[in-house]
Amino acid sequence: MFDKYLIGEKGFRNVVEDGQTTGFQLEVRIAYYRGLGLSMVEGFEVSVDGREFPRENNLFTLRGRTYTYQQMETEYEEHWEMGEVAQLTVPLPGGLSAGTHEVAVVEYLRVSYVPVITTGRDRKTLLLES
Amino acid sequence: MSGIKRGVSLYSYQEEFFLRKLTLEQCVAVSASMGAYGIESLAEQMMPGFPKLSDAFYEQWHEWMRIYGATPTCHDAFLDTKRFKDRLLTLDEQVVEVTRDIKHAQRLGAKFIRMLVICSPELMERCAPIAADHGIWLGVEVHSPWFIEHEWIQKHLEVAYRVGTDKLGLIPDMGIFVERFPRVIYERYLRNGAHENLVRMIVERYDRHEDVHGLVEEVEKLGGNGEDIGLARTVGHFVSSDPNKLRDIIGAVRHIHGKFYEMSEDDREMSIPYNVIVPVLAAAGYDGYISSEYEGNRHLQDAFPVDSVEQVRRHQRMLSKLIGEQK
Numbered sequence: 001m002f003d004k005y006l007i008g009e010k011g012f013r014n015v016v017e018d019g020q021t022t023g024f025q026l027e028v029r030i031a032y033y034r035g036l037g038l039s040m041v042e043g044f045e046v047s048v049d050g051r052e053f054p055r056e057n058n059l060f061t062l063r064g065r066t067y068t069y070q071q072m073e074t075e076y077e078e079h080w081e082m083g084e085v086a087q088l089t090v091p092l093p094g095g096l097s098a099g100t101h102e103v104a105v106v107e108y109l110r111v112s113y114v115p116v117i118t119t120g121r122d123r124k125t126l127l128l129e130s
Numbered sequence: 131m132s133g134i135k136r137g138v139s140l141y142s143y144q145e146e147f148f149l150r151k152l153t154l155e156q157c158v159a160v161s162a163s164m165g166a167y168g169i170e171s172l173a174e175q176m177m178p179g180f181p182k183l184s185d186a187f188y189e190q191w192h193e194w195m196r197i198y199g200a201t202p203t204c205h206d207a208f209l210d211t212k213r214f215k216d217r218l219l220t221l222d223e224q225v226v227e228v229t230r231d232i233k234h235a236q237r238l239g240a241k242f243i244r245m246l247v248i249c250s251p252e253l254m255e256r257c258a259p260i261a262a263d264h265g266i267w268l269g270v271e272v273h274s275p276w277f278i279e280h281e282w283i284q285k286h287l288e289v290a291y292r293v294g295t296d297k298l299g300l301i302p303d304m305g306i307f308v309e310r311f312p313r314v315i316y317e318r319y320l321r322n323g324a325h326e327n328l329v330r331m332i333v334e335r336y337d338r339h340e341d342v343h344g345l346v347e348e349v350e351k352l353g354g355n356g357e358d359i360g361l362a363r364t365v366g367h368f369v370s371s372d373p374n375k376l377r378d379i380i381g382a383v384r385h386i387h388g389k390f391y392e393m394s395e396d397d398r399e400m401s402i403p404y405n406v407i408v409p410v411l412a413a414a415g416y417d418g419y420i421s422s423e424y425e426g427n428r429h430l431q432d433a434f435p436v437d438s439v440e441q442v443r444r445h446q447r448m449l450s451k452l453i454g455e456q457k
Binding site: 001002003004005029033034035036037039040073076079081082083084110111112113 | 141144147148149150172174175176178179180208209210211212213214215246247248428431432
């Protein structure tokens with residue numbers, strides 16, 4: 001549910017640090033009807049034009065605070081609220097080329113009353129913002 | 131006219147809230163404007179910051195209740211038993227969680243807490259005195275694929291009768307009375323590429339209330355694709371109980387979830403026989419709330435705009451008629 005709204009329409013851009021392009025960023029929302037503590041958000045697999053970026057390397061930024069995949073696993077206080085926009089940063093030296101890209105995200109959630117890990121899936125064609 | 135009262139679970143407006151088209155206040159206001167004054171809420175859905183809500187939030191909440199003439203009915207609790215990756219919460223930890231929810235419900239001014247059906251009878255028994263001390267009643271939701279006669283629900287009922295139905299009980303979700311398989315669900319499978327003949331076969335099988343065990347294998351043998359098999363699996367999670375079963379548990383029921391999937395333009399639920407359910411409740415002397423709970427959005431949102439408010443409005447008009455309210 002809410003899969004369609006998982007990937008944000010805005011905020012898709014390269015990340016530049018100290019003059020170096022170190023990766024790219026996109027906006028994500030929870031594919032669920034309520035918020036969850038970050039320890040129950042089991043990361044995001046990203047693919048761009050078919051190239052896959054495993055969830056262990058991706059960074060999650062919520063309200064200005066950035067978490068690694070490992071840090072999220074033991075974050076028991078902070079909650080990702082329903083419908084709240086977060087940023088996902090994918091390390092990629094040199095970043096992505098200008099223009100449009102086919103972006104897909106799989107979001108993994110550990111929900112108490114669901115016997116399996118819940119997945120949210122979305123795919124959008126996005127224009128890289130300059 | 132029966133004593134049944136009308137309410138809304140704000141769960142109904144999750145699409146609009148997610149997309150920031152309605153605020154919490156607007157969800158309350160639009161419900162009250164329909165005469166649905168009983169407000170059921172989900173803190174983890176529409177109250178950002180929960181469980182650490184400020185005094186100012188609760189003051190604001192009570193102000194909204196006063197402005198719109200609404201009454202808090204039920205807080206829907208969740209229980210994140212899987213907070214830790216490597217283990218489930220212990221019973222003691224679960225009691226701490228529920229205690230947190232009890233205090234929240236009390237501050238909202240709600241009378242009831244909806245407990246997930248996965249909650250154990252042991253947990254309910256441990257929490258009963260804590261809830262009672264705070265003036266809160268705990269009800270386990272009877273939600274499909276569970277049903278009233280299910281052993282698990284009967285265990286909960288035993289505990290409620292032993293501990294006292296003034297403290298514990300059941301909140302039946304009307305989604306256990308899905309007489310006809312919801313159109314809004316099978317149409318999505320069709321959009322996703324399910325075969326029309328197989329969908330028809332699966333839905334007819336459900337609508338005739340035949341045993342649907344083994345349906346997945348049968349659809350596989352008939353050459354069904356992933357969507358066909360998905361639908362065959364999904365129908366197995368739906369329940370078509372006899373609404374008269376409500377009579378057997380009514381003594382333990384203080385709140386009801388009016389689940390619905392699709393309201394027609396002439397105010398009929400397409401799959402759940404409210405015209406049978408409401409008279410059964412009235413005859414049994416039920417005088418609590420029926421809380422409209424719309425759950426069609428997730429089946430429509432891929433292809434159509436969702437109008438939860440209009441769907442709730444139709445459900446409320448239907449309830450008003452069935453309850454026999456004066457115009």
